[in-house]
Amino acid sequence: MTAPVAVSHSGDFGDTLYHLPCMRDRWGRVDLTLFPAACTGHRMTRQRCDVLGPLLRMQPYIASCEWNGRPKGFNFDRWRQHYRPWLNLTDMACEWLGVPHPDRETPWLVVDDVHRLAEVVFARSPRYHNPEFPWRRVWETYRRAAIFVGLPEEHEQFCAAVGDVPFVPTRDYLELARIIAGCALFVGNQSSPRAVAEGLKVPVLVEVDKSVENTHWGRATARYGYGPEIEGLTLAAESNEALPA
Numbered sequence: 001m002t003a004p005v006a007v008s009h010s011g012d013f014g015d016t017l018y019h020l021p022c023m024r025d026r027w028g029r030v031d032l033t034l035f036p037a038a039c040t041g042h043r044m045t046r047q048r049c050d051v052l053g054p055l056l057r058m059q060p061y062i063a064s065c066e067w068n069g070r071p072k073g074f075n076f077d078r079w080r081q082h083y084r085p086w087l088n089l090t091d092m093a094c095e096w097l098g099v100p101h102p103d104r105e106t107p108w109l110v111v112d113d114v115h116r117l118a119e120v121v122f123a124r125s126p127r128y129h130n131p132e133f134p135w136r137r138v139w140e141t142y143r144r145a146a147i148f149v150g151l152p153e154e155h156e157q158f159c160a161a162v163g164d165v166p167f168v169p170t171r172d173y174l175e176l177a178r179i180i181a182g183c184a185l186f187v188g189n190q191s192s193p194r195a196v197a198e199g200l201k202v203p204v205l206v207e208v209d210k211s212v213e214n215t216h217w218g219r220a221t222a223r224y225g226y227g228p229e230i231e232g233l234t235l236a237a238e239s240n241e242a243l244p245a
Contacts, residue, residue: 002028002029004027004028004029004030004031004063004064005027005028005029005030005031005073005074006030006031006033006072006073006074007023007027007030007031007032007033007073007074007076008032008033008034008035008068008071008072008073008074008075008076008077009032009033009034009035009076009077010034010035010036010037010039010044010071010077011034011037011042011043011044011048011052012042012192013042013048013051013052013173013192013195014089014190014191014192014194014195014215015089016034016052016056017109017192017195017196017199018088018089018090018093018195018198018199018215019076019079019089019090019093020056020059020061020062020108020109020199021090021094021102021108022090022093022094022097022099023061023076024059024061024108025094025097025099025100025102026097026098026099028061029060029061029062029063030061030062030063031063031064031065031066031072031073032056032062032064032065032066033065033066033067033068033071033072033073034048034049034052034053034065034066034067034068035067035068035069035070035071035072036069037077039077039080044067045067046067049065049066049067050067050172051171051172051173052172052173053065053066053067053172054172054173054174054175055109055111055172055173055174055176055177055196056173058110058111058112058174059108059109059110060110076093078096079092079093079096082095082096085213085214087214088214088215088216088217089214089215090102092214104217104218104219105201105219105220106201107199107200107201108199109177109196109199109200111174111177111178111181111200112174112178113178114178114181114182115175115178115179115181115182116182116183117147117168117179117182117183118145118146118147118166118168118179118182118183119142119145119146119183119184119185119243120142120145120146120147120183120184120185120186120187120243121146121147121148121149121179121180121183121185121186121187121188121193121197122139122142122146122147122148122149122158122165122187122188123148123149123150123154123186123187123188123189123191123193123194124150124154124157124158124188124189124191124207125150125154125188125189125191125192125193126154126157127189127190127191127209128189128190128191128207128209128212129189129207129209130189130207130208130209130210130225130226130227132226132227132228133207133208133225133227133228134225134228134229134230134235135161135162135207136162136163137235138187138205138235139162139163139165140163140235141235142185142187143163143164143165146165146166146187147165147166147167147168147179148165148166148167148168149167149168149170149176149179149180149193150191150193152167152169155167173192173196176193176196177196177199177200180193180196180197180200180202181200181202183202184202184203184243185202185203185204185205185243186202186203186204186205187204187205187206187207188204188206188207189206189207189208189209190206190207190208190209190212190213190214190215194206194215195215198215198217198222201219201221202221203221203222203243204221204222204223205223205224205225205230205233206222206223206224206225207225208224208225208226210226
């Protein structure tokens with residue numbers, strides 16, 4: 001087996017998750033260092049590494065994942081110098097590294113267990129909102145089959161703005177991924193839980209911030225909401241008719 005290559009990434013969580021297939025296809029296996037940098041929205045810390053690390057270490061192409069105050073080996077943060085706004089975050093890094101875009105339908109994340117807590121999982125971070133997205137209709141359709149994941153303050157904001165839905169706390173991203181892997185539909189904005197859903201290739205309905213559309217994957221069970229209407233999906237209030245087959 002080829003020795004792992006030392007690679008460093010400063011986050012954010014979503015960026016790191018979207019760049020995993022690029023690392024896999026470029027080097028095979030990596031020793032991944034997560035380090036703090038001023039360019040990220042949330043500075044990487046030991047505590048944040050402890051939250052993301054368990055899911056990263058679960059992947060067969062991640063030989064190790066540790067926090068360090070400085071980058072080691074290949075600094076993946078240089079992807080920011082090759083930003084291509086018409087591509088998703090994975091494809092733009094693949095083009096920079098000279099590797100093919102990953103297959104649209106093949107997962108790049110695996111979990112050790114699947115937790116089937118709810119048919120539908122909601123998540124909504126404070127960034128990347130679209131005021132035209134029909135969240136109220138989504139909530140009316142799925143609220144009896146849904147739970148919310150993320151941070152407690154995100155759940156509070158969602159309930160205040162949209163409607164009440166049960167909250168399921170998670171200790172780390174491996175626990176989060178187990179829950180998302182067990183759902184029939186993930187509904188969320190361009191957040192790190194949405195990155196987990198894409199990595200697992202579960203059916204998704206995405207609230208798209210039209211000013212920053214960098215998580216679009218053209219696949220059979222992915223739907224994107226740019227306005228009040230969602231192409232290819234009908235929301236029937238108080239029913240589960242819109243659940244993908």
